[in-house]
Amino acid sequence: MDFSSLTPLEGGWSGQTFLAEAAGERSVVRIYPPASREPAAAEIDAAVLRLVRGLVPVPEVLEVRPADPAADQPGLLVTSYLPGVRGDELLPTLEPDGLAAVGITLGRLLADLGGMPMLHAGPFVDPELRVGDFGVDGLPEYVEQRLPELGHLSPGEIDGLREVALAAQALLDTVSRACLVHSDLNPKNLLFDPESLALTGVLDWEFAHAGHPYTDLGNLLRFDRAPAFEAAVLEAYAARRGTTPDPALALARAADLWALVDLSTRRQANPVAARADRLLRTIASSGDPNAPAPPG
Incomplete structure (x- = not known):
């Protein structure tokens, strides 16, 4: 080529x-x-x-x-090549009804991915999609492992992050199964027909792995929290997976902490990582995984 x-x-x-x-x-x-x-x-x-x-x-x-x-x-x-408009370009143009329609579509998509079972969590290690080992036992251990790269956090923020990680892991442990995870499922990697709002493509699977069923939900709702959109995503997801919106959101926020820690260590790489770093520090300072997302 x-x-x-x-x-x-x-x-x-x-x-x-x-x-x-x-x-x-x-x-x-x-x-x-x-x-x-x-x-x-x-x-x-x-x-x-x-x-x-x-x-x-x-x-x-x-x-x-x-x-x-x-x-x-x-x-x-x-x-x-798939047709469509990227979600990060489309969502800001939509009224609440349009946001709700897209939210329903994505809630169902996430629920379907969350229903594709894997035997255990880990990275894909070969073209047969055999699952390896992440080499870390839970979110608290992962935080400790990455602390040398989080030197910009204050001592208070580090203590807060440790506490949040412990509580998050306890919540995540209530769901014991693993599933296929896209792991970068945000509007930038989604294509839509701008007229019908139908989903036409899910792109960039380079971070896909076997992982927690709520990881992708946390990724999608990390920054995109317009009320009509978030409510529709959660209601559609919960209906498909047999749960209710509030516990689903709590699990999603807990699952997303893994990614926020990783992005914080790469905060100078791009604007998304920098924004994730600001969100992680807000969560660590407040002790609230549902803390408001910082502006883009």
Whole structure:
């Protein structure tokens, strides 16, 4: 493939996803530098797309090539191009009724993903989607592991984060099963038909893993908290999964703490990580996982 003919796609922070066009046909090319992830990363991502295709609107895998570190050759994943408008562009334009309609769609999507069972939590380690081990026993241990990278937090914030992590883990332990987790399921990675508001694509599965059923719900509602949208997401999710909105939201906030800690360690990488860092510090200071999200 001629990399010089590729056009960077807007919306991501990695700078590794491009639009290709040949003979009037569009496709999407994702490049995996040898040092960015494991050599099989492109194959793992392709396997996840094949797993969910037909259940979730995802692009078709057209070509996949693993990285070759010895030859300094990047991995490559080519998929079909999906139409639609990104959710981060669409949601700000919608009135409450439109936000509620999109929220219902996404609540059902999250519930369906939360119902795709895995034997245990962990990262996908090969193209067969075998599940490995995260190497950490719970959120409190994870916080301790990442503290050297959280030196910008005050002593009070660190103490508060430890307390929040303990309470969050106790809540998360009330749900013992694992499921397929997208792990970056926010409006930037969702495509919609701007007229019908139908979901046309779920993109960027590079962080997919086997994990907690409420992880994706926490990700989606981290910053997007318009009342009509949040209520519709929670009601649709709860109806599909046989729970009620308030416990679902509490579990979602608890599950999202894992990602907030990780993003806080990378707070200078991009605006989303910086905003997540501000949210984590607010949660740590207040002791409230449901603390208001900071402005973008």
